[in-house]
Amino acid sequence: MPPTNQRILILGATSAIAESTARLFAARGARLYLVARNQEKLNAIAADLRVRGAASVESALADLDDTSAHPTLLQHATQSLGGLDIAILAHGILGDQPRAESDFEHAAHILHTNLTSPVSLLTWLANFCAQQHHGTLAVFSSVAGDRGRKSNYVYGASKAGLTAFLGGLRNRIDREGVHVLTIKPGPVKTPMTQGMKGYDKFADVHKVAAAIVKAIDARTDVLYVPFIPWLPVMFIVRHIPERIFKKLNL
Amino acid sequence: MPPAQKEKSKSAPRFESWGRYPQYPAHLHGLHWQSDFPQLAPKLTAPALAVGMGRTYGDGCLLAGGNLLVTTGMDRIIAFDAATGLLTAESGITLAQILDFAVPRGFFLPVTPGTKYVTLGGAIANDIHGKNHHVAGTFGCHVPSFELMRSDGARILCSPTQNPQLYAATIGGLGLTGVISWAQLQLRPIVSRMIDYEGIQFHGIDEFLALTQQYKSSEYTVSWVDVTSTGRNFIRGVFMAGDHSATPAPLKPSPEPKLLFPFEAPGFALNHYTVAAFNALYFHKQFVKHQEKLQDYEPFFYPLDSILHWNRMYGRAGLVQFQYAIPWEHAREATVEILREVAKSGLASFLAVLKAFGDRPSPGLLSFPQPGITLALDFPIKEGKTLPLVHRLAEMTFNFGGRLYPAKDAAMTPQQFQIFYPQWQQLEALRDPQLNSSLWQRVTAQRNP
Numbered sequence: 001m002p003p004t005n006q007r008i009l010i011l012g013a014t015s016a017i018a019e020s021t022a023r024l025f026a027a028r029g030a031r032l033y034l035v036a037r038n039q040e041k042l043n044a045i046a047a048d049l050r051v052r053g054a055a056s057v058e059s060a061l062a063d064l065d066d067t068s069a070h071p072t073l074l075q076h077a078t079q080s081l082g083g084l085d086i087a088i089l090a091h092g093i094l095g096d097q098p099r100a101e102s103d104f105e106h107a108a109h110i111l112h113t114n115l116t117s118p119v120s121l122l123t124w125l126a127n128f129c130a131q132q133h134h135g136t137l138a139v140f141s142s143v144a145g146d147r148g149r150k151s152n153y154v155y156g157a158s159k160a161g162l163t164a165f166l167g168g169l170r171n172r173i174d175r176e177g178v179h180v181l182t183i184k185p186g187p188v189k190t191p192m193t194q195g196m197k198g199y200d201k202f203a204d205v206h207k208v209a210a211a212i213v214k215a216i217d218a219r220t221d222v223l224y225v226p227f228i229p230w231l232p233v234m235f236i237v238r239h240i241p242e243r244i245f246k247k248l249n250l
Numbered sequence: 251m252p253p254a255q256k257e258k259s260k261s262a263p264r265f266e267s268w269g270r271y272p273q274y275p276a277h278l279h280g281l282h283w284q285s286d287f288p289q290l291a292p293k294l295t296a297p298a299l300a301v302g303m304g305r306t307y308g309d310g311c312l313l314a315g316g317n318l319l320v321t322t323g324m325d326r327i328i329a330f331d332a333a334t335g336l337l338t339a340e341s342g343i344t345l346a347q348i349l350d351f352a353v354p355r356g357f358f359l360p361v362t363p364g365t366k367y368v369t370l371g372g373a374i375a376n377d378i379h380g381k382n383h384h385v386a387g388t389f390g391c392h393v394p395s396f397e398l399m400r401s402d403g404a405r406i407l408c409s410p411t412q413n414p415q416l417y418a419a420t421i422g423g424l425g426l427t428g429v430i431s432w433a434q435l436q437l438r439p440i441v442s443r444m445i446d447y448e449g450i451q452f453h454g455i456d457e458f459l460a461l462t463q464q465y466k467s468s469e470y471t472v473s474w475v476d477v478t479s480t481g482r483n484f485i486r487g488v489f490m491a492g493d494h495s496a497t498p499a500p501l502k503p504s505p506e507p508k509l510l511f512p513f514e515a516p517g518f519a520l521n522h523y524t525v526a527a528f529n530a531l532y533f534h535k536q537f538v539k540h541q542e543k544l545q546d547y548e549p550f551f552y553p554l555d556s557i558l559h560w561n562r563m564y565g566r567a568g569l570v571q572f573q574y575a576i577p578w579e580h581a582r583e584a585t586v587e588i589l590r591e592v593a594k595s596g597l598a599s600f601l602a603v604l605k606a607f608g609d610r611p612s613p614g615l616l617s618f619p620q621p622g623i624t625l626a627l628d629f630p631i632k633e634g635k636t637l638p639l640v641h642r643l644a645e646m647t648f649n650f651g652g653r654l655y656p657a658k659d660a661a662m663t664p665q666q667f668q669i670f671y672p673q674w675q676q677l678e679a680l681r682d683p684q685l686n687s688s689l690w691q692r693v694t695a696q697r698n699p
Contacts, residue, residue, distance in 0.1 A: 016282070016323070041283055044340075048326035052351065191323065194280045200264065 012091025114158035270568030282323030302369030308660030341371030377422030384608030421614030525598030576652030
């Protein structure tokens with residue numbers, strides 16, 4: 001039987017994968033706390049989750065780039081939920097790789113949103129969970145972080161940093177009873193990837209969400225999703241010698 | 251073909267209709283939020299059309315050189331009244347998603363087509379019908395209200411009493427009056443997933459008509475008909491009747507479909523012999539003349555949904571659908587003559603569906619169903635053969651006073667369309683000036699004198 005009444009915080013709740021994941025938890029009667037930047041979108045999602053069976057849905061507007069506001073935000077969220085069972089970190093930007101190649105400010109912005117901001121949130125959340133010896137931290141990294149490629153290496157660098165951070169964090173707090181899940185989605189059909197080459201073949205967002213819920217329940221460490229082809233593909237990509245890799249157009 | 255060009259044509263996002271004929275390039279945009287269309291509309295220079303799952307067969311969900319606004323990201327539920335079954339949802343939600351939500355809560359769609367992979371907005375825009383048309387009418391009969399977003403930024407609440415003209419024009423309005431942001435749908439209660447099913451073999455149109463009369467109080471009736479056989483087996487088929495089981499049973503959600511038609515079948519795969527063999531098998535699948543059983547709603551309503559992309563069976567060239575509704579006055583003779591023409595042509599049709607429409611009027615302005623007989627056929631595209639046949643059948647339908655279904659059409663002429671639907675000019679007057687479709691451009695191309 002899947003657990004009910006879970007207290008779940010979702011950061012970046014208007015991301016398509018996070019929203020679809022939230023629907024599955026709502027159907028189980030979870031209590032949800034949503035954080036995003038757009039009130040209208042939060043309202044639409046909250047109404048949907050309530051109808052689908054969420055025990056409660058609260059939300060807060062926040063720009064997660066503002067790390068100084070994180071402690072207050074997280075304190076309020078955990079108080080309002082009456083504790084915390086699962087935190088899902090889904091915010092992130094793809095950025096504009098060609099622009100980031102010449103505009104350092106843009107590259108720094110990608111690194112800030114995708115790496116510094118989650119590190120700030122996870123520092124607080126990890127200590128909170130370690131203290132209660134309980135909780136799951138499910139964080140969106142990406143297969144793009146497994147190896148730098150010319151088509152998206154700034155985004156890839158942010159995700160590589162995040163993956164490394166999560167690995168170390170898991171190593172530190174697994175023994176405290178805290179579950180750290182690194183989610184590495186391949187390309188998924190979402191507003192973020194719309195219009196990209198090969199969009200037709202991208203993974204269905206609802207299937208990705210179902211895999212994430214399963215991984216949270218099973219306390220999986222690292223989730224490649226969809227499992228096929230990304231687990232074997234990234235195994236190969238990681239092991240191509242650099243002298244060959246540098247010549248490829250990836 | 252140079253490699254670069256080949257790669258481009260392979261990887262550029264495409265939007266195909268379910269018949270995969272015709273094919274036109276268009277710019278794709280995703281609508282994920284109700285606020286997306288009002289933000290996007292002022293930036294568009296070419297005409298646009300909201301589309302959903304692309305289950306329309308012909309060119310009703312295409313717009314050559316225009317902007318296709320894919321609504322499937324707008325799939326949120328807004329409200330649900332568990333006492334009455336009134337659902338309010340964004341227009342990109344699919345009927346499959348509605349069933350996943352509603353069935354475990356003891357509710358079912360008021361009207362469903364033969365696939366659950368259509369959106370709520372698409373179901374309204376084509377005013378779809380189902381096996382219960384003779385008792386429940388069309389989909390639009392169960393949509394008490396919706397909101398229309400116009401390209402000028404207006405958001406218009408439509409119901410039989412509020413903006414009734416736009417309400418009527420949007421139901422069956424082919425997506426031309428605006429983009430539906432959300433709609434209400436009145437669901438009907440069920441106590442079980444199961445259907446009390448009866449299948450009866452028949453030979454000839456008169457046996458079909460007698461069964462239609464005999465089973466007119468069954469909620470769902472439809473017939474499959476073998477259109478390849480002539481002589482003794484001409485118009486043989488299986489009449490299927492069903493009612494929601496009244497015996498309470500667990501209301502579990504449906505499993506995900508597992509089968510996928512993996513590739514485009516070669517063009518020769520469907521020929522007169524293979525289809526005749528299929529039809530004979532289908533007829534004799536039911537060994538006895540009369541069969542009764544309890545059947546899950548999935549195979550009863552959506553036998554083909556279990557094979558995703560079954561349209562690939564028709565190969566690269568695609569297929570055309572053809573569906574008429576002919577009033578009772580000429581329904582019998584028209585059906586006999588049209589089926590004779592189809593059998594004579596030797597152009598195979600797998601999935602021929604025969605049904606009697608009822609007389610419950612639709613609120614829609616351009617709704618297709620009318621009391622009488624409807625017949626739906628599909629034909630693989632065969633160069634130089636299929637379209638002439640479809641044009642002949644359209645002409646026969648026209649002469650018998652019937653009309654064709656725009657959602658399943660790729661061939662009717664402007665003159666035919668404008669006589670089938672004389673109210674088309676009212677829809678044209680209420681059309682959002684920024685919206686259009688390849689279908690609409692085709693059937694309104696030449697003004698009827």
